[in-house]
Amino acid sequence: MSMKVTIDGITIDVEPGTTILNAARQIGGDIVPPAMCYYSKLKDSGGKCRTCLVKVSKGSEKDPRPMPKLVASCRTTVMDGMEVQNITSPEVIEARKGIVEMLLINHPLDCPICDQAGECDLQNLAFDHGAVKTRYEFDRRTFEKIDIGDKIQLHMTRCILCYRCVFVADQITDHRIHGILNRGDHSEISTYIHHAVDNDFSGNVIDVCPVGALTDKTFRFKNRVWFTNAVEAHRDCDKCCGKVTLWYKGEDVLRVTARKDQFGEVEEFICNTCRFDKKATADWVIEGPRKVSHKSVISSNHYEFKPLPVVRTNPVLIEANKEQFERDTRL
Numbered sequence: 001m002s003m004k005v006t007i008d009g010i011t012i013d014v015e016p017g018t019t020i021l022n023a024a025r026q027i028g029g030d031i032v033p034p035a036m037c038y039y040s041k042l043k044d045s046g047g048k049c050r051t052c053l054v055k056v057s058k059g060s061e062k063d064p065r066p067m068p069k070l071v072a073s074c075r076t077t078v079m080d081g082m083e084v085q086n087i088t089s090p091e092v093i094e095a096r097k098g099i100v101e102m103l104l105i106n107h108p109l110d111c112p113i114c115d116q117a118g119e120c121d122l123q124n125l126a127f128d129h130g131a132v133k134t135r136y137e138f139d140r141r142t143f144e145k146i147d148i149g150d151k152i153q154l155h156m157t158r159c160i161l162c163y164r165c166v167f168v169a170d171q172i173t174d175h176r177i178h179g180i181l182n183r184g185d186h187s188e189i190s191t192y193i194h195h196a197v198d199n200d201f202s203g204n205v206i207d208v209c210p211v212g213a214l215t216d217k218t219f220r221f222k223n224r225v226w227f228t229n230a231v232e233a234h235r236d237c238d239k240c241c242g243k244v245t246l247w248y249k250g251e252d253v254l255r256v257t258a259r260k261d262q263f264g265e266v267e268e269f270i271c272n273t274c275r276f277d278k279k280a281t282a283d284w285v286i287e288g289p290r291k292v293s294h295k296s297v298i299s300s301n302h303y304e305f306k307p308l309p310v311v312r313t314n315p316v317l318i319e320a321n322k323e324q325f326e327r328d329t330r331l
Contacts, residue, residue: 003080007031007054008088020073020084021052025263031086032263034096034125036103036210037162038074039265045167046074049160051099051125055092058083070095093129100130103160106140106185107211114158116212118225118297121264122160143188148178149198151217151276152206156188159213165189165205172269173199189213200239203275207258207266218276219247219255226300228254230292233284239271245290246281253279262293 002013007024008031014023022040024032033054038046046052052074056067061081070092073084086092103122111117143156161180166189169176181190206214228247235242247255256275258266278284292299 003078003082005078005080005082005084007084008086014078016077018078020054020056020071020076020078020082021046023078024073024084024086033073033086034121034129035074035263036121036125036160037164039164039167039208040263041265041269042164042167042208043171045164047072048163049099049103051096051103051129053092053095053099055085055089056082057085057089096129097131100126101134101136104130104134105136106157107160108140108157110158114212115215115220116158116209119264120212121210141185146190147217149202151203151272153215153217153220154189155213155215156190157213158211159189160211161187161189162210164208164210165214168204168208168269169202172204173201175199200271200273201269203272204258204266204269207260207269210264216255216275222254223249226297230290230298232259232287232290234287235274235278235284237271237274240274241268241270242274243268244270244274244284246284246286251281253281255279259290 001016003016003018004011004013005020005023006012007020007027010027010031012023012027014026021033021035021038033052035046035049035052037048038052050072052072053070054073054076055070056076058064059067059082060079062079064081073086104126107122111120111123114120117123141157146154146156148154163180166176166179169178178189180187182188203216206216225247228249231246231248233244233246243259245257245259246253247257256270256279258268258270258275261267
């Protein structure tokens with residue numbers, strides 16, 4: 001039995017238990033609310049960042065009353081006959097602007113030197129929904145950079161506490177060492193006594209981080225992502241699926257990442273062997289260039305060449321057009 005839900009005037013049938021966010025993703029386009037903490041591949045994620053707030057103008061067919069407050073679309077399941085406003089609601093747009101301002105209270109504007117630039121969800125969110133100025137006048141909190149293992153660096157100053165890396169460690173690794181310490185504005189991701197995060201799938205915390213808080217030390221400061229070419233490849237791996245994206249600069253593989261879907265989420269998590277140890281073209285079976293959205297800065301200077309269509313023309317028409325062209329140019 002399916003349920004009907006209307007989002008920004010578009011009606012769709014979804015399965016019971018579907019959240020408003022996932023219903024919007026089935027429709028696609030601009031009506032999909034942004035999400036900084038929700039990750040469909042990670043159980044219990046969502047409800048932390050509040051960027052996906054929407055307005056429920058009609059609860060259901062049985063109870064058409066609107067919900068009194070904006071709700072997190074990643075945590076709210078649809079009801080039959082529900083009507084939702086996202087980009088059509090001025091209230092939602094204004095609230096989202098305030099959420100972005102709050103996320104940027106402590107986040108440094110160091111995009112020119114941040115390795116996440118060009119593929120940063122917060123950068124995109126601030127561009128689409130942010131305010132021109134901030135009302136915050138106090139000093140921002142700062143942390144020392146921490147090496148958690150020999151391949152990952154934590155820059156806590158940039159962290160927005162989305163919890164994605166904690167859920168990854170909980171759900172796809174043998175054991176979790178890092179987590180959220182302290183409370184309020186003192187909260188931070190840490191290993192407490194700086195234990196090394198070292199297991200076969202620890203590198204996935206890099207892929208799920210929506211900002212530049214967790215970065216690949218083997219790629220740091222080597223290149224900008226829009227100067228590289230993304231290629232899909234695979235290999236036989238006894239630990240993971242072996243399906244990755246290789247990022248080339250010339251003939252060199254600068255980094256290896258898991259493949260991501262249209263919402264920026266990892267399709268299948270990969271192991272550290274594929275990520276860090278296999279950076280030669282000979283290690284992989286190349287499938288072809290990765291398709292990059294034209295809205296992304298990563299697509300800059302990337303072109304797909306297509307052969308021109310063969311047009312069959314009449315020789316008489318060609319000659320007539322030639323004579324007309326010569327007359328026009330003499331005038």
